[in-house]
Amino acid sequence: MAGAIASLGGILAFASCACAGASFAALGRKVFAKYCGHNIRWVQKPVEGMELIQVQVIHRHGARSLWAPLQCWARSVGAPSEHPPFRCNLPFSISVGRARPLTKHFDQPGGCGLGSLLDEAPEQFKNLAWSLNASYQHTSLWKHLSLSDDSVYLYSCDNERNLASVDLLTSQLFAGSQADSAVEIHTLPAKDDPFELPGCVATSPCDGSPVQAMEEIEMDKNYRAFASTWLQQANVSWNRENFDCILTARCAGLGLPTAIHNELADEALYWGWRQQMAPVRTTNWTSLVASRALEAIANKLKMASDGPKLAVWSTHDSTMIYLLNALGGWDGRWPGYASVVVLELYASPNKGEGETLLRVVRDGEPLTLGVCGEVLCPLSRFLAAVESWQNWGCAPETKVFEELYEGSWLVWALLSLLMILAALFGLPCRGTTLTTVREPLIA
Ligand SMILES: *[C@@H]1O[C@H](CO)[C@@H](O)[C@H](O)[C@H]1NC(C)=O
Numbered sequence: 001m002a003g004a005i006a007s008l009g010g011i012l013a014f015a016s017c018a019c020a021g022a023s024f025a026a027l028g029r030k031v032f033a034k035y036c037g038h039n040i041r042w043v044q045k046p047v048e049g050m051e052l053i054q055v056q057v058i059h060r061h062g063a064r065s066l067w068a069p070l071q072c073w074a075r076s077v078g079a080p081s082e083h084p085p086f087r088c089n090l091p092f093s094i095s096v097g098r099a100r101p102l103t104k105h106f107d108q109p110g111g112c113g114l115g116s117l118l119d120e121a122p123e124q125f126k127n128l129a130w131s132l133n134a135s136y137q138h139t140s141l142w143k144h145l146s147l148s149d150d151s152v153y154l155y156s157c158d159n160e161r162n163l164a165s166v167d168l169l170t171s172q173l174f175a176g177s178q179a180d181s182a183v184e185i186h187t188l189p190a191k192d193d194p195f196e197l198p199g200c201v202a203t204s205p206c207d208g209s210p211v212q213a214m215e216e217i218e219m220d221k222n223y224r225a226f227a228s229t230w231l232q233q234a235n236v237s238w239n240r241e242n243f244d245c246i247l248t249a250r251c252a253g254l255g256l257p258t259a260i261h262n263e264l265a266d267e268a269l270y271w272g273w274r275q276q277m278a279p280v281r282t283t284n285w286t287s288l289v290a291s292r293a294l295e296a297i298a299n300k301l302k303m304a305s306d307g308p309k310l311a312v313w314s315t316h317d318s319t320m321i322y323l324l325n326a327l328g329g330w331d332g333r334w335p336g337y338a339s340v341v342v343l344e345l346y347a348s349p350n351k352g353e354g355e356t357l358l359r360v361v362r363d364g365e366p367l368t369l370g371v372c373g374e375v376l377c378p379l380s381r382f383l384a385a386v387e388s389w390q391n392w393g394c395a396p397e398t399k400v401f402e403e404l405y406e407g408s409w410l411v412w413a414l415l416s417l418l419m420i421l422a423a424l425f426g427l428p429c430r431g432t433t434l435t436t437v438r439e440p441l442i443a
């Protein structure tokens with residue numbers, strides 16, 4: 001009898017091991033669902049019966065080529081590495097002299113630089129402009145927007161794809177109006193730019209110590225099995241940034257080399273996501289590095305009555321993730337190309353009394369931020385959360401980890417229980433069990 005139970009346990013354990021890769025692949029697909037930003041349109045009308053007094057649009061740039069010179073795959077081990085054959089035809093121009101714009105052309109196969117916008121970006125921003133118009137065009141705020149007064153504030157990270165993206169968006173939003181004077185776009189040098197943040201905060205901004213969870217992943221048996229299969233099929237070693245090779249190739253409709261089958265590619269998305277997200281999920285460091293961007297957004301909210309009615313921030317996926325996470329509004333899904341987080345500010349419902357209210361909408365879906373606890377958030381509560389990240393400073397590392405363990409005693413209790421169960425049933429796949437428990441809750 002005991003033997004039968006043990007062998008049943010063994011079969012179950014074997015089954016769970018064999019499909020570990022498959023369930024990782026399924027998660028990989030889930031967190032990058034809608035990533036390509038194809039044909040995405042939505043309508044989310046403002047809260048009924050309330051006066052909209054400011055809208056802030058935080059958006060990601062449109063579809064791009066690889067953002068870094070990644071070694072994606074090779075025809076054989078040791079052969080020169082290759083990447084997807086992107087094509088870039090958008091006319092990116094400089095017009096300081098005003099006589100005629102000079103149009104940039106990269107003399108490289110396909111005409112792309114690193115992170116260049118791809119030809120589908122104009123369509124993505126047309127869809128975004130359509131969605132924003134459809135949601136807000138009946139409001140008095142939207143009707144009075146103009147690029148030629150101070151009602152619109154534009155900010156972009158100082159790189160070609162972000163600048164070009166906000167240009168595409170505003171030219172679609174204000175298609176009817178021909179501005180006779182130049183429109184100002186605010187920016188800062190990358191090192192001072194609150195919206196230009198590292199794609200992965202792999203070390204503490206306080207004392208430079210590494211993220212423990214990233215080291216743990218590298219020791220995970222399932223990760224090692226994946227990395228070794230990847231090397232066999234792709235002929236280059238796995239690098240956590242290589243998930244961008246898969247996403248960019250698929251989104252541009254270029255496909256993957258036949259040796260890298262879809263299931264392996266989806267699993268690669270999972271591991272890339274898990275590695276990049278480890279600092280977001282296990283430390284406060286990404287919130288710390290995003291605190292200045294939060295402050296910039298909060299300053300505009302405070303100026304709502306006499307400042308801009310529409311503020312647009314053209315930024316990156318990582319920044320959007322850190323901002324949402326710092327506010328308790330991150331569900332694990334990666335922001336797609338030209339996706340948005342919109343902040344809507346409403347005048348207090350009873351004129352003069354009560355609070356100004358804020359609603360946050362991600363790609364058409366209203367969010368309940370953890371720091372607010374409800375969809376319509378009193379502005380003071382939101383500002384207090386932003387403030388808490390400004391004052392947090394660099395707590396001693398040990399303190400951060402003490403807090404981390406205290407805060408999650410329930411998870412540890414559950415984990416211990418699972419490990420006892422695993423030991424009882426002789427599950428050899430403890431790695432898988434741990435992984436499942438630690439996944440974030442993806443809605
Ligand atoms: C890796 O090398 C093998 C053997 O040379 C080859 O069959 C396979 O197609 C290569 N993989 C890629 C992604 O080119």
Ligand SMILES: *[C@@H]1O[C@H](CO)[C@@H](O)[C@H](O)[C@H]1NC(C)=O
Nearest residue numbers: 129130133172173174175176
């Ligand atoms: C958005 O609305 C403006 C003003 O009505 C209009 O000129 C523009 O064409 C619209 N854009 C889209 C994409 O619907």
Ligand SMILES: *[C@@H]1O[C@H](CO)[C@@H](O)[C@H](O)[C@H]1NC(C)=O
Nearest residue numbers: 282283284392400403404407
């Ligand atoms: C993050 O910092 C806050 C204090 O601002 C603290 O309460 C919380 O426990 C910290 N979380 C982690 C994961 O360290």
